[in-house]
Amino acid sequence: MTLSSEKNSPRPISSNSIPQEAFDWYDEYAHGDIDRRTFLSRLGTLSVTGLTLSVVAGALTPNYALAEQVSFNDPEISASYVEFDTPNGHGKGRGYLVIPKNVNADNKAPTVLVAHENRGLNPYIEDVARRLAKAGFIAFAPDALFPLGGYPGNDDAGREMQKTLDGSKIEGDFMDAATLLKNHEFSTGKVGMVGFCYGGYLTNTLAAAMPDTIQAGAPYYGTPAKGNIDKIKAALQIHFAELDQRVNDTWPDYEKALKANNVNYTAYVYPKTNHGFHNDSTARYDEKNAELAWQRTISFFEQNLRA
Incomplete structure (x- = not known):
């Protein structure tokens, strides 16, 4: 990259x-x-x-001035904000779409849905979408806060806004975003998903709710889906922070359910890391482990979405 x-x-x-x-x-x-x-x-x-x-x-x-590894002006990608219909959610959604410049109707690419934390589409998540596009994937990062005007520019306000929204409608918004990616004119029809914190939960949830759409999921420190684990067909690559007790306490039961249902999964625990270790805008960031986790994620998508 x-x-x-x-x-x-x-x-x-x-x-x-x-x-x-x-x-x-x-x-x-x-x-x-x-x-x-x-x-x-x-x-x-x-x-x-x-x-x-x-x-x-x-x-x-978070200091989002730090969260730019790939410039939005990078000549190898094209980034834009796109509105889309969400009949299963709030009715209308908006997200950040990033497409590699060499991708078109004659040279299609697999896609990855990017799910943010519990505070809306912030600059760090937009940068994650650009990183995916640099790696050759069409990436789309919806903003759950769009019905309320969008990410407000700071996390405190974003958290308070997101708490007022119906969680099932947020899930519906992201499901419709996954369908958009599957049917995009430049898409090969293969859809992966990566999410962080609440977005990790969404990744687990969509893998269970949309088994014929989500083919590979990479949740970072996210809690399990609340149901339909037996329906999961996607391969899962699950990332945990060793010191993240709140999320890690949910893992034994989730792993038991994944094993019982023969889900193809791999789980990694990154030593001495905290929840949010991949987010490079705070002191929780662990560069070595974040880079390792991201390399694994890109390889995982290559393996499961390009074949």
């Missing part, structure tokens, strides 16, 4: 400088288990030599 030029902003402080409790509390905050005041109050009880409360809080909060 050819990456964009050097980023304009410095990386967040090293994760090694931040106590594990801070990551755990941020995870609780990011998933709505505690409010911002409680999160900051807890951070204030930590004694971290040389680091202020604002520095630690800032390091844990």
